[in-house]
Amino acid sequence: xxxxxxxxxxxxxxxxxxxxxxxxxxxxxxxxxxxxxxxxxxxxxxxxxxxxxxxxxxxxxxxxxxxxxxxxxxxxxxxxxxxxxxxxxxxxxxxxxxxxxxxxxxxxxxxxxxxxxxxxxxxxxxxxxxxxxxxxxxxxxxxxxxxx
Numbered sequence: 001x002x003x004x005x006x007x008x009x010x011x012x013x014x015x016x017x018x019x020x021x022x023x024x025x026x027x028x029x030x031x032x033x034x035x036x037x038x039x040x041x042x043x044x045x046x047x048x049x050x051x052x053x054x055x056x057x058x059x060x061x062x063x064x065x066x067x068x069x070x071x072x073x074x075x076x077x078x079x080x081x082x083x084x085x086x087x088x089x090x091x092x093x094x095x096x097x098x099x100x101x102x103x104x105x106x107x108x109x110x111x112x113x114x115x116x117x118x119x120x121x122x123x124x125x126x127x128x129x130x131x132x133x134x135x136x137x138x139x140x141x142x143x144x145x146x147x148x
Contacts, residue, residue: 009094009121013086016040016126017096038066042125050133054142075144078103084114094119100137104144113137 006014014020016037047059051072059065073079082099089095096117103110113134120128133141 007088007091007094008124009092009119010086010088012040012121012124012126013094013096013119017083017086019083019086038062040126041065042122042127045126046128048130050131050138050141052141052145054138054145072141075105076102077105077108078110089118092121094121102140102144104140106144109140109144111137111140113140 041062043062044060045062045065047065047068048056049059049065049068050056051068052075057068059068078101080101084097084099085095086097087095096119097114098116099112099114101110101112113136115137116132118130118132119126
């Protein structure tokens, strides 16, 4: 980290993802309504995410994101994520890079891929997030969403 301290976004993301905890690898990162991680998100947060439609979806509000997460989780029979890095960009932005394993509930198709997410944090709450997936991961989500 070259001597600089963590910014507010990094601190929040490390807490939310339990990054650095001994049991953090292989964790399930899909949020649930009763999950403590949901409290890290502003009620009016906006996200642009790939999921079961196979296209980028715009989600407005914490509940929309929780519903999206539930839809994603429902299409999978197995899933896990390993956070590779969390880094800060200025005071309010954080970048998460992770490795994912997914298995389709409908088809049994499996895919391992890396994903990244850019977050904006204001007043210790996530107000914006956007994910970046490669073409194989986007196509996987499109196939399994249609098969569900």
